[in-house]
Amino acid sequence: MSVKKKTHMAILGLLSWQPMSGYDIKKLIEMGLSHFWNESYGNIYPTLDLLVRDGLASKTSSPQTGKRKRNVYRITERGEQLFRDWLQSSTEPPVVRNELQLKFFLSSKCPTKTSLRIVREYEAQQRAALEEFRYSEAILRQAIQTGEFPRDVDEVLSCQETKLNLKQKRRQCKIFLLSLRHGILAMEARIDWCQEVIQVLSE
Amino acid sequence: MSVKKKTHMAILGLLSWQPMSGYDIKKLIEMGLSHFWNESYGNIYPTLDLLVRDGLASKTSSPQTGKRKRNVYRITERGEQLFRDWLQSSTEPPVVRNELQLKFFLSSKCPTKTSLRIVREYEAQQRAALEEFRYSEAILRQAIQTGEFPRDVDEVLSCQETKLNLKQKRRQCKIFLLSLRHGILAMEARIDWCQEVIQVLSE
DNA sequence: TCAGACATGTAAGTCGTTACATGATTCA
DNA sequence: TGAATCATGTAACGACTTACATGTCTGA
Numbered sequence: 179m180s181v182k183k184k185t186h187m188a189i190l191g192l193l194s195w196q197p198m199s200g201y202d203i204k205k206l207i208e209m210g211l212s213h214f215w216n217e218s219y220g221n222i223y224p225t226l227d228l229l230v231r232d233g234l235a236s237k238t239s240s241p242q243t244g245k246r247k248r249n250v251y252r253i254t255e256r257g258e259q260l261f262r263d264w265l266q267s268s269t270e271p272p273v274v275r276n277e278l279q280l281k282f283f284l285s286s287k288c289p290t291k292t293s294l295r296i297v298r299e300y301e302a303q304q305r306a307a308l309e310e311f312r313y314s315e316a317i318l319r320q321a322i323q324t325g326e327f328p329r330d331v332d333e334v335l336s337c338q339e340t341k342l343n344l345k346q347k348r349r350q351c352k353i354f355l356l357s358l359r360h361g362i363l364a365m366e367a368r369i370d371w372c373q374e375v376i377q378v379l380s381e
Numbered sequence: 382m383s384v385k386k387k388t389h390m391a392i393l394g395l396l397s398w399q400p401m402s403g404y405d406i407k408k409l410i411e412m413g414l415s416h417f418w419n420e421s422y423g424n425i426y427p428t429l430d431l432l433v434r435d436g437l438a439s440k441t442s443s444p445q446t447g448k449r450k451r452n453v454y455r456i457t458e459r460g461e462q463l464f465r466d467w468l469q470s471s472t473e474p475p476v477v478r479n480e481l482q483l484k485f486f487l488s489s490k491c492p493t494k495t496s497l498r499i500v501r502e503y504e505a506q507q508r509a510a511l512e513e514f515r516y517s518e519a520i521l522r523q524a525i526q527t528g529e530f531p532r533d534v535d536e537v538l539s540c541q542e543t544k545l546n547l548k549q550k551r552r553q554c555k556i557f558l559l560s561l562r563h564g565i566l567a568m569e570a571r572i573d574w575c576q577e578v579i580q581v582l583s584e
Numbered sequence: 585t586c587a588g589a590c591a592t593g594t595a596a597g598t599c600g601t602t603a604c605a606t607g608a609t610t611c612a
Numbered sequence: 613t614g615a616a617t618c619a620t621g622t623a624a625c626g627a628c629t630t631a632c633a634t635g636t637c638t639g640a
Contacts, residue, residue: 184480185599191487201619214482218601223621246608246618265488265495269481271506273629277387278472279417279563284394285468286556287549292468293556303474346490353489353496356581360482360574367570371563378559388627404591421629426593449590449636476601 185225186234188215190261193235193253200226200249209330210354213311213361226251234260282375290379301372308365311358318355322348388428389437391418393464396438396456403429403452412533413557416514416564429454437463485578493582504575511568514561521558525551 192203200222207217226249229235234257238250253261278300285293321327325344331351395406403425410420429452432438437460441453456464481503488496524530528547 183599184478184483188483188487191483194487195490199619200621205618211483211486214477214479214486216476216478219619219621220601220603220623221599248619261487262491265484265491265499268502269484269499271510272478272480273419274417275387275419275475276417277475279560280387280391280394280414281468281472282563283414283417283556283560284391284397284464286553287398288465288468290552296468296472299471307474349493350489352581353486356574356578357482357486359577360485360571363570363574363577364567367566368563371559371566374562374566375559378555386627402591403593422591422593423595423630424628430593451591 187264197252297375304365304368390467400453400455500578507568507571
C-alpha cells in the first residue's frame, strides 16, 4: 500500500479529526481549506468508498428515526497509520501551470500595454483576495488571544470524540492561522511583483 | 471557437515567436518556462495535430536531403488571431492543490515537531530553488545591461523570420527576467513564512 | 561503435471535474 | 408551498502524464 493518492490522504486527514460524512468534508474544505486545497463531490464520494474497501475507514449509515440519511465515515487504526506515514513522507514540489504567468511571458512580443493589462488584472485579483484573508486573519488572532472561538472556527476545531482542552484548541487555531498566513504572504509577494513589473515596463 | 484549452494557447504562443517542432517546444519550455508552465510530449504532439486540423498552424515536414526528419509548425493568421484573443481574455485564478500546505494544516493534531519537520523540508526546497533562480537572474540582468545575450537566452529570443533589433530583444529579455522575478518573490515569501512558522510554533 | 541527443508518436492509465439525477427536510 | 439546504451518488468527459515503441544522427 503505497502513499500516493492525495485525495485519499486529504480525506483521511480530515477524518482523523472526527467522523464525518462526505457532505461535511466538502463543506469543511470549502470553509477553511479552499485557498490551498479543493475537492469535488464527484471525487469525495467514490474516494470514501475506496477508503472503506481498503479498510482505512468504516462507514456507519445512520438513518436514525426522524433523521435524514447520513453516511458517517470513521477512520480506522490502519487509516490513522497510513495517514501518519504520509505526513512523515517527503513532499515533491508540484508541477506548476500558472496561466497568468504564461500569458505574461508570451506577451513579450506584444505592445507593452498588453503586458501591463495582464498584470493589472492580476493585481486587482490579488488585492481583492488579500482583503478577505486579512479579515479572517484578524478574527483568528482575536480568537487565539481571548480563547473565544467564533462559531465556524469552533465547528472546524471541535471534536465530539475526544474533547479538546483550550490549549489544544489554541494550537490548532494557530496552525489554522499560519496556513492563512501562507496565503497572505504569497499574495503580498504577488502584489509586490505587479508593482515591480509596472515600474520596470513603464520606463 | 472558444478560447479555453490552455495547452493550445501555450503552444500557439510559442509558435508566434517562430516556427518550431514539437521537440523544440518541449526543450524551450524545459529551459525557460518550467517554473510556471510544463508540457509533456504526450500532450504536445497530439495538440500540434489538432492545431493543424483547426487551421491554427501549418505543418511542414522537412526530410531534406541528409537531414533528420523534422516536422516544423508555423502559426497561421487565424492562429495569431486566436492567440491574441486569449491574451486579452481574463484569467481565472487557478484551483489550487498544494500538498505541502495540506500536510501542514492536517498536522495540527500531531506533535509540534511533526509540523516543524514539514516546514523545514519546505524551507530547504525553496532555498535550493531560490539559489538557482538568483543565478539566472544575475545572468539576465547582465545581458540587459550589456546587450550581450548568452547563447541559450539568445536562442529563446531569436527569430529567423523577423530579425529583432536590440531594443526588441531587450524588451523580451526584460519580460523574461520579470517572469523569473515572480518566482523569486514567491520563494522569498515562502521562506519568510517558514521562518514565521518556526518562530510561532517554538514559543 | 555506441552512448546520448534528436525526433515523433501512441495507448493506457491517472486523477480529477461537471453535469446530471434523486430525494428528504427545514423554515420563512 | 416552495426555495434553500442537506445529502448521496453516477456517468461522461477533460486534460493531462507515463510508459512504451521506434528510429536517426553525431561525436567521442
